[in-house]
Amino acid sequence: MTVDAHNHLDRCPAPAALLDEAAVVGLDGMVIAGVSPAAALAQRALCAGRPGLAWTLGLHPEHAGAHGPAAAAEERAALTRAVQLRPAGIGEIGLDRRFSDPDRVGAQRAALALGLDLAQAHALPVVLHVVGAHAELLSALRGARWRGMVHAFGGSAEEAERYLNLGLHLSFGGALTWGPSKRRERALRAVPAERLLIETDAPDQIPAPWRGSTPAGRPAMWPAVAAAAAALRGEEPAALAAQVGANARSLFGLGVGLGLRPEGSPTPDPRPAAR
Numbered sequence: 001m002t003v004d005a006h007n008h009l010d011r012c013p014a015p016a017a018l019l020d021e022a023a024v025v026g027l028d029g030m031v032i033a034g035v036s037p038a039a040a041l042a043q044r045a046l047c048a049g050r051p052g053l054a055w056t057l058g059l060h061p062e063h064a065g066a067h068g069p070a071a072a073a074e075e076r077a078a079l080t081r082a083v084q085l086r087p088a089g090i091g092e093i094g095l096d097r098r099f100s101d102p103d104r105v106g107a108q109r110a111a112l113a114l115g116l117d118l119a120q121a122h123a124l125p126v127v128l129h130v131v132g133a134h135a136e137l138l139s140a141l142r143g144a145r146w147r148g149m150v151h152a153f154g155g156s157a158e159e160a161e162r163y164l165n166l167g168l169h170l171s172f173g174g175a176l177t178w179g180p181s182k183r184r185e186r187a188l189r190a191v192p193a194e195r196l197l198i199e200t201d202a203p204d205q206i207p208a209p210w211r212g213s214t215p216a217g218r219p220a221m222w223p224a225v226a227a228a229a230a231a232l233r234g235e236e237p238a239a240l241a242a243q244v245g246a247n248a249r250s251l252f253g254l255g256v257g258l259g260l261r262p263e264g265s266p267t268p269d270p271r272p273a274a275r
């Protein structure tokens, strides 16, 4: 059994059915990564009663500043308040150069700085998102030791080395299945087994067998990503699955099990309890 280290189950249609399907392919844990503090309550509700699930509190760089500087400041205040809901980590936070408007870059930097402060203050792991800004992110992280992950890592082996030296795990997603990339493969092989994570990023980053034929990725596609990683690293798929599962479990303090009803138990009453 193993763990999807990063997905957005709360943004997927019919999450309960997706959990059933995920258990069938061997997942017994997953981390539901946050993109906005407004989603925190729903993320937390999805994890309730499911020991293998955890959620992280985020302000994603694509989201930060997307609605102007005033809204961005309010979202940062909401991020600080929502730490009281006891997330398992802080993120997604980070830098994404696809959104290069100066206000948005400023909002990304402010959300990143705040998120890093909150993670340190509350001793929580970080979930970092970075596209095209490794040098700047590495310099923001410099001078401290970090616990956490860089999700959907797309940097070079040299950049991987620098994140590893800061204490971070590196997570790889569906892009591993999208065809050969010497750069990605070198980076994947540079990560020691005990710092490796595998994720679906569902509903995003759909792996190759389904890409183009289905509109949304699902956590149950995880084995396709793990199989690609195992083949590229020359490792046994089952051993890799066990190792990356243990890595994610200890990083985010996950329990075991997606909280499915035991065979034959009655369907829970979906109506809210009477007061």
Ligand SMILES: [Zn+2]
Residues within 6 Å of the ligand: 006, 007, 008, 033, 092, 151, 201
């Ligand atoms: Zn994500």
